[in-house]
Amino acid sequence: MAYTVGQVARAARVTVRTLHHYDEIGLLSPSGRTAAGYRRYDDADLERLQLIRAYRELGFPLEEIAEILDDPGGDPLPHLRRQHELLTGRIGKLRDMVAAIELAMEARKLDIQLTPEERFEVFGDFDPDEHAEEAERRWGGTEAYRQSTERAARYSKEDWLRNKAENEEWGRRITELMASGAPADSPEAMALAEEHRQLISRWFYDCSYEVHTGLADMYLADPRFTAYYEKIRPGLAAYLNEAIHANAISRA
Amino acid sequence: MAYTVGQVARAARVTVRTLHHYDEIGLLSPSGRTAAGYRRYDDADLERLQLIRAYRELGFPLEEIAEILDDPGGDPLPHLRRQHELLTGRIGKLRDMVAAIELAMEARKLDIQLTPEERFEVFGDFDPDEHAEEAERRWGGTEAYRQSTERAARYSKEDWLRNKAENEEWGRRITELMASGAPADSPEAMALAEEHRQLISRWFYDCSYEVHTGLADMYLADPRFTAYYEKIRPGLAAYLNEAIHANAISRA
DNA sequence: GCTTGACCCTCACGCAACGGGAGGCGGGAG
DNA sequence: CTCCCGCCTCCCGTTGCGTGAGGGTCAAGC
CATH class of the missing domain: 1.10.1660.10 (Multidrug-efflux Transporter Regulator; Chain: A; Domain 2)
Known part of the structure; x- marks a missing residue:
């Protein structure tokens, strides 16, 4: 016809x-x-x-x-995969926005001023794009990175807020501990280092002791990460680094 | 600022x-x-x-x-509320698209694995580790794949044969129905479409109506899949597609 | 005080995926 | 033989930016 x-x-x-x-x-x-x-x-x-x-x-x-x-007879699979990634990426962005909207509503109710970062992200204060690019360059193609993005794509806004809350709680405790004068290789510090490792494992990727110490070294080596911890409390980056090493050694 | x-x-x-x-x-x-x-x-x-x-x-x-x-020129709160609703709705839509793509990927997998009769028979003797590795490389990372392999891992050879038998039984019935001249949106055709959906849900992964219609479209979109149904009976792919759509609409 | 390099500015063209209209044939029903 | 609808080919318009080109500005370091 x-x-x-x-x-x-x-x-x-x-x-x-x-x-x-x-x-x-x-x-x-x-x-x-x-x-x-x-x-x-x-x-x-x-x-x-x-x-x-x-x-x-x-x-x-x-x-x-x-x-x-x-x-x-060609394989549409690579295309499908690519499209799949694009869509999940968009979903992630939308979820961030939902979280940001919720935050804005909350702030409205409580009459709180939002920082520009808070306005556009749920996360800390680094640029997520920059971070993603950086992460890609450093860890692109590694298993941990794959796991991390894969999980991240599935998290809801509640998950992110809970993650943030857990993170902050941990930050408060280690800050207190450090202020109390406990040495970085004290059992308490090591326990918090261990908690840190499990936080990462639970939220992002399996974090072995080996990986954890590598991460700890990066906290000192990378100014961006150093700044993150230093802003919480001066000296915290080094303190955490030492605690993580001590913890890893004791578990070996 | x-x-x-x-x-x-x-x-x-x-x-x-x-x-x-x-x-x-x-x-x-x-x-x-x-x-x-x-x-x-x-x-x-x-x-x-x-x-x-x-x-x-x-x-x-x-x-x-x-x-x-x-x-x-007034309160942004209604905007925020409205956006929150719309955003979550949009996320749902995108998720449907992602599901459809996962299905498309899944469809290729099923096509490749299940279409040739001998391969189906051999499936039980297949080295599961080798197979898993191969599949992981090709399909890894999708939810449908995860579910599918999770269930598949538990199936015995008897299960597979029962699956095959159910499938063939269903195929016989829809072929007969189509031969009888019943329209694709007749109650009988819709009932068979529904059975098809439940067959998939029972054996492979949760198949919602949305996902099912997505799959139906892929039956027409993917030549390999079209061929599978056309070999059973010419016109069956289109017939089934229409029946699935009709069924999904009637249940909405 | 001078040079860098990272910003910033304003044009201005390019892109996908069509929409819509102008101006002009074709074709089948009455 | 006429009508009108459907078809044709240009060709410009739209949206939401990307991507330079070509050139000023600002803070830092030497």
Whole structure:
């Protein structure tokens, strides 16, 4: 069977202009033309259009759809995966926004001033994009990084807020301990180091003692991380570093 | 507090260009400029930007956002509430899309594994470790995959054969029905579509109506899958697709 | 005081994925 | 033979920015 543009358009619930467009870019060219130049679509064309609309509804750009469809017997899996990542990424962003909105509502009720960071993030005070890029460069392709992003994508705003709360609670306790003058290799400090390790394991990735000490060294080596801990309390980065090492040695 | 474009851009995770654009169209003009012409944003600007980004993420066109924000001139709380609702709704939609993609990936896996009869028979003798490794490499990381393998790991060869038998029984019945001339939106066809959904849910992963229609579309979209059904009976893929849609609509 | 390098500025063109109109043939029903 | 609807090909418009080009500004370090 052969169909005109208008018939195809009505059947597939798209406009004629859309079909013209698909023809122009070579995504879907009618199998033939009449003597007068009218486009003639056949059943195979209709089938292809079905595919196109299905992929489009999943959010694929036309160019990528063309790649998928024109690679006969080719594997659409990489494309599907890529799209999957894009979508989960977007979901993550939306969740951050929901959290930010909730925070804004809360602040409104309590008449609290929000810092710009609070306004746009639930997290601490580093730029998450910068952080993601940094993380990618440092740990990209590592198992821990994969785990971390995978889990992060699944967390709800409540999860994030709970995470933040746990983090802050831990921060308060180690600050107190340090202020009390307890040495970094005291049992109490080591216990808090251990808690820190488990916090990471629970929220982000399996954190072995070895990985943990590596992380501890980075807290001293990387000014950005150092600043994070130093801002909580001067000397905390070094204190935590020592406590983590002591803890790791004692468990070995 | 006053901020430069760059600072605002980093905080809100947008590009400087975007802020320039918002300024150009009058959606968000900085509250002031320095002597040198640098844009200066204050806290009120940031608040407005937060609302803008949230509405944008929801798919509102910028012009409409301007109308919404400039109209009441009052309390942002209703905005926040509204956005919260819309955002969570949008997250749901995106999750459906992700589910559909996971299904598409799953469909390929099932197609590859289950279509050839011998492979099905051999499945029980397969080295499970080797198989798991291979599958992990190809499909790792999706929820549907996780569920599917989790259940599959517990299935015995008898289970697989029973699955196969159920599948074939269902296939016989829908072939008969289709041969009888019953329309795809008849109660009988819808009942078989529903059975199909429950078959999937029982054997592989939770299959909601949304996910089911997504799967149905992939039956038409993916040639390999289409071939599977077309081999049972020509036209069955389209028939089943329609029946699944009809069934999903009637249950909504 | 001078040089860097990281910002900032304003044009201004480019992009996807079509929408919509102008101006002009084709074709089948009456 | 006429009508009007449907088809054709340009071709410009839209949205929400990306991405330079080309050039000023500002704080830091020498």
